[in-house]
Amino acid sequence: MVDREAETQFSSSQQLDQAVRAMWAQQWLSVSPESQWQAWLNWAGNLAISPGKRLDLARLALEEWASLCYGGPRTAEPDQLFKAAQWQQWPFNAISAGFAAQQRWWQAASQGVAGVEPHHARLVGFWGKQWLDMCSPANFFATNPIVQERTLKEGGANLVRGLQYLMEDLQAQIANQPPAGSEAFQPGRDVAVTAGKVVLRNRLMELIQYTPTTDKVHPEPVLIMPAWIMKYYVLDLSPGNSLIKYLVDQGHTVFCVSWKNPDADDRELGMDDYVELGWRAALDAVTGIVPGKKVHAAGYCLGGTLLAIAAAAMARDGDDRLASMSLLAAQTDFTEPGELGLFIDEAQISLLEAQMARQGYLRAEQMAGAFLMLRSQDLLWSRMVDHYLLGERAPMSDLMAWNADATRMPARMHSQYLRRLFLNNDLSENRYPVDGRPVSLLDLRVPIFCVGTLTDHVAPWPSVYKLHHRTAAEITFVLTSGGHNAGIVSEPGHPRRSYQLRMRPAGAQDMPAAQWQQEAERHEGSWWPAWSAWLQSRSGTPLAAPRMGGKSGKPLYDAPGRYVLEH
Numbered sequence: 001m002v003d004r005e006a007e008t009q010f011s012s013s014q015q016l017d018q019a020v021r022a023m024w025a026q027q028w029l030s031v032s033p034e035s036q037w038q039a040w041l042n043w044a045g046n047l048a049i050s051p052g053k054r055l056d057l058a059r060l061a062l063e064e065w066a067s068l069c070y071g072g073p074r075t076a077e078p079d080q081l082f083k084a085a086q087w088q089q090w091p092f093n094a095i096s097a098g099f100a101a102q103q104r105w106w107q108a109a110s111q112g113v114a115g116v117e118p119h120h121a122r123l124v125g126f127w128g129k130q131w132l133d134m135c136s137p138a139n140f141f142a143t144n145p146i147v148q149e150r151t152l153k154e155g156g157a158n159l160v161r162g163l164q165y166l167m168e169d170l171q172a173q174i175a176n177q178p179p180a181g182s183e184a185f186q187p188g189r190d191v192a193v194t195a196g197k198v199v200l201r202n203r204l205m206e207l208i209q210y211t212p213t214t215d216k217v218h219p220e221p222v223l224i225m226p227a228w229i230m231k232y233y234v235l236d237l238s239p240g241n242s243l244i245k246y247l248v249d250q251g252h253t254v255f256c257v258s259w260k261n262p263d264a265d266d267r268e269l270g271m272d273d274y275v276e277l278g279w280r281a282a283l284d285a286v287t288g289i290v291p292g293k294k295v296h297a298a299g300y301c302l303g304g305t306l307l308a309i310a311a312a313a314m315a316r317d318g319d320d321r322l323a324s325m326s327l328l329a330a331q332t333d334f335t336e337p338g339e340l341g342l343f344i345d346e347a348q349i350s351l352l353e354a355q356m357a358r359q360g361y362l363r364a365e366q367m368a369g370a371f372l373m374l375r376s377q378d379l380l381w382s383r384m385v386d387h388y389l390l391g392e393r394a395p396m397s398d399l400m401a402w403n404a405d406a407t408r409m410p411a412r413m414h415s416q417y418l419r420r421l422f423l424n425n426d427l428s429e430n431r432y433p434v435d436g437r438p439v440s441l442l443d444l445r446v447p448i449f450c451v452g453t454l455t456d457h458v459a460p461w462p463s464v465y466k467l468h469h470r471t472a473a474e475i476t477f478v479l480t481s482g483g484h485n486a487g488i489v490s491e492p493g494h495p496r497r498s499y500q501l502r503m504r505p506a507g508a509q510d511m512p513a514a515q516w517q518q519e520a521e522r523h524e525g526s527w528w529p530a531w532s533a534w535l536q537s538r539s540g541t542p543l544a545a546p547r548m549g550g551k552s553g554k555p556l557y558d559a560p561g562r563y564v565l566e567h
Contacts, residue, residue, distance in 0.1 A: 021354035158391030181396025197555030264360030304330020356411030364406030453487030
């Protein structure tokens with residue numbers, strides 16, 4: 001009786017803590033202030049007992065001041081903000097040079113302080129950069145010569161338009177509406193229009209089989225696992241830049257998973273459910289529709305991580321239904337996850353878990369702030385200047401509209417994902433459990449096509465490249481220009497696209513990422529044809545296309561299905 005009362009009291013205490021932490025998280029936009037405070041205290045305390053470092057910083061400040069006063073203003077070369085000719089005229093050249101000096105000083109101040117935890121040093125540097133970016137002279141009318149020039153030229157009409165855009169954006173945000181122009185890109189009408197049928201539906205996903213466009217197809221089908229943090233049709237945007245349509249037109253039989261947008265009833269869905277109801281259900285359906293043929297599996301972002309987990313489990317269990325595996329901007333080793341790792345520690349995850357326990361899922365806008373801050377200058381401040389000071393609003397594109405069509409994350413899955421992969425790195429350390437037993441990437445034997453993108457802030461390419469160190473399988477690695485989304489949506493004919501490619505044979509010694517980048521052959525254009533050729537070289541002689549839904553099956557309804565339309 002006493003034990004039951006103590007258990008009830010403990011449970012009530014936990015619920016009270018969760019409620020308070022959920023409200024606290026809401027006040028801080030889902031970013032843990034405790035993590036920031038700990039970082040700043042660690043940095044400031046160690047700097048206080050480092051007189052040599054403080055002397056170095058004082059010397060650097062004096063050198064920067066002397067350079068500004070006597071050596072002439074200069075701007076740090078990498079900074080693209082002040083490249084325009086207007087910034088080279090006085091006094092704006094002095095203003096921009098002073099800002100660049102502040103950036104250099106702060107970079108030196110936040111790094112190299114003895115005794116500071118590396119994670120705390122990165123946090124201090126990151127948040128200091130956020131404040132500097134916010135205070136950039138490019139963000140203000142009084143210190144931006146381009147805005148002043150435009151205002152004189154238009155007689156202030158740009159500011160009137162900017163105010164109008166600001167009011168429209170505020171109204172849309174208050175009403176929880178998508179950004180202006182996104183209504184022109186509706187799934188099934190304007191985007192996600194590649195012809196196909198939904199051939200399987202369960203509580204977590206729909207499986208789409210796409211209609212062939214060639215007389216004959218390669219016998220091995222392609223099964224694509226997209227990320228469920230966003231909707232699948234980033235891989236099937238407009239017909240001209242749809243990766244799925246491109247594969248179909250190259251004679252591949254293509255299947256793709258479309259994930260459900262979870263709600264509060266799905267709070268208990270975990271990573272095991274995504275393996276079972278997502279990957280395994282889809283693979284069983286595909287091998288039923290195309291019997292006797294091995295499958296080319298492909299995964300994008302989080303879907304690629306799931307695919308690596310599932311493929312390792314298949315290798316462990318002797319399931320040889322895979323012909324190959326392609327990972328597109330997908331991490332399997334999270335020791336160096338990039339700047340996104342700044343938002344993942346025990347304090348941050350516990351705060352998110354409190355929010356998710358309350359509502360059953362993580363809303364898209366609760367994640368958007370972290371992604372926005374990773375590239376705040378490009379995604380926030382420069383756009384605010386363009387929209388509200390210059391009065392310029394870039395036309396909505398299919399990729400921008402897709403990015404605004406966000407999804408939620410089930411509470412249990414997201415907690416497991418952050419803890420097992422980001423925080424504990426269980427997959428690369430051979431601890432990740434599937435069916436109660438750990439899997440190992442060392443068991444992988446199928447050939448792998450792995451794509452990293454050069455300016456990826458979500459899955460940095462050196463982190464993606466770490467798969468070389470975790471498996472002895474054959475790996476063809478591609479490093480393409482662009483970021484996490486635009487680097488993957490890189491159709492033939494897209495301007496200013498290039499990639500590097502190099503294959504490591506099975507069992508061969510791997511090389512450091514920096515050496516690979518120096519030695520890998522460079523190609524102009526899209527990487528899509530190289531991938532299609534890689535798949536074709538591992539496929540059999542083309543034959544008649546399989547029946548939609550298989551011999552005994554019947555398609556449910558037309559692509560893009562119903563889950564993708566849920567908000």
